[in-house]
Amino acid sequence: MLWNIDLTLVDVAQVMRAAYAEAFEKVTGSPLVYLAPTAGRTDSEIFFEFLARNDVGIDPDTDPLPDFTDALGESFARRRDRLQAKGRAMPGAEAALAAVGRLEDTLQSVVTGTIMSNAVAKLAAFGLDGHLDLSIGGFGSEHYPKASLIQFTRMRAEEAHGRAFPEASTVYISESVRDVEAACIGRATPIAVVSGSATESQLRAAGAVHVLDDLTDPQALLNAIRSATEDPGAT
Structure with a gap:
């Protein structure tokens, strides 16, 4: 069971925006x-989209990305004490993680675009990290597309736990159209949550058969997971 973080499990957009701005200018x-x-x-x-939108050129002989990710980690770390005041766990997130964690033979981790240090901080701020095996997760610090991160996370899980995690039994939960598409490419079944900017129709058009309004009904989530893993093509 793989989870996206931002707007799926937590919302810390205000703190994140400030960290992005500081790291970018630095x-x-x-x-x-x-x-x-x-x-x-x-x-x-x-x-790189920030660079393009702000018309900022870079020296073609240098790679500023490592400096940016280092600066982003440092900037976010300085703001960790603001996460609870300016952010929140998404409604039902903790109960949803706990309910999934009680399923037999189920392992939970994350696939997120956030660099690892910031991802861990976001989850820990709201007590969600204890439900997840973050040692095998896929993070933005790896600089791979999310579809690849899904596949890498599955392989790391198999190596760490010494057993197979079949594609048909792999689920990715997120609120974004791009993540639904990444799940389909990465051979995981997407379960979408209408907790971000995407509508239910947009999420279904991207490939999500299972769509939840939010995470406040753990039984509805478990039903979607069972349907997705017992018969990935079921409606």
Whole structure:
């Protein structure tokens, strides 16, 4: 069972925006005036879109991405004490994680566009990290598309636990169209939650058969998981 983090399990957008702005200006010397869509994107994708939208050129002989991710981690770490005041766990997130954790032979982790240090901090701020095996998760610090991160996470789970985690039994839960598409490419069954900017119809058009309004009904989530894993093509 794989989870996206932002707007699926937590909402810390205010703190994240401030960290992005500080890290971007530190690395480029230019203020971050124009933001970019973040849903379903990795931090590396977001950085390069920031460059394009703010018309900031870079030296073709240098790679500013490692400096940006380092600066982003440092900037976010300085703001960790603001997460609970300015952010929140998404409604039902803790109960949903606990309910899934009680399923037999089920392992939970994350596939997120956020770099690892920031992902761990986001979850820990709201006591959600204890439900997840973050040692095998897929993070934005790996600089791979999310479809690849889903596959890598499955392989790491198999290596760490010494057993198979079949594609047909792998589920990815997220609120974004791009993540639903990534799940389909990465051979996981998407379960979508209408907790971000995407509508139910947009999520279904992207490939989500199972769509929930939110995470406040653990039984509805478990029913969707059972349907997705027992018969991935079921409606």
